[in-house]
Amino acid sequence: MFKIRIKNTFYGISFSFFLVIALTMLCTAAQTDKILVTLVCCAFHEMGHLLMMTIFGTSPKEIVVYGGGIRITPDSRLLDRNRELAVLLAGAAVNFILGTVAYLAQGCTFFSQVNFMLGIMNMLPFRYFDGGRVLTLLLKEGRACDLLRALFIFLSAIAMIQMILNGSVSISFAATFCFIVLSEIIY
Numbered sequence: 001m002f003k004i005r006i007k008n009t010f011y012g013i014s015f016s017f018f019l020v021i022a023l024t025m026l027c028t029a030a031q032t033d034k035i036l037v038t039l040v041c042c043a044f045h046e047m048g049h050l051l052m053m054t055i056f057g058t059s060p061k062e063i064v065v066y067g068g069g070i071r072i073t074p075d076s077r078l079l080d081r082n083r084e085l086a087v088l089l090a091g092a093a094v095n096f097i098l099g100t101v102a103y104l105a106q107g108c109t110f111f112s113q114v115n116f117m118l119g120i121m122n123m124l125p126f127r128y129f130d131g132g133r134v135l136t137l138l139l140k141e142g143r144a145c146d147l148l149r150a151l152f153i154f155l156s157a158i159a160m161i162q163m164i165l166n167g168s169v170s171i172s173f174a175a176t177f178c179f180i181v182l183s184e185i186i187y
Helices: 015-026 029-055 081-106 110-122 130-139 143-166 171-186
Strands: 002-006 009-013 060-066 069-074
Touching (some): 009 015, 015 060, 029 060, 029 069, 029 081, 029 110, 069 081, 081 130, 130 143, 143 171
Parallel strands (some): 009 060
Antiparallel strands (some): 002 009
């Protein structure tokens, strides 16, 4: 990963971002369009976090562009608990607002679907996602957090097994599931 510090914020680009760009070059035009729409929706999500940080007069500790989009880490030392919650919830709120507006204006488009899925995914109670950080702030790190995370991993595993049995395995869901499990173990 390449990182540089400007003032109090680290800016970085992960090598996985370049891998996604390279893979995009191998895709058809329709697939490339979907990847770009997804990255734009990720950018809107992160802009929600940035907007809320700006409203509260703080700056991010780190901004990293990686294969999954953009990750912004707030400097939580500068925020009280309620403001940190607002910053964490702002990204998903932007996705839900954009998804709803797009759905009402144009019906069930790929843009609206991606926004709803990003909002839902980011609110899952895993450490790597906003929902996991919200859970930690609300319940403090402990047994309750661990039990909820384990329950969601178990439910995801059941969904994965069901998809395999039905012959409808989603590669993106399988990759996301593996990523979640690894991030829970490593993080």
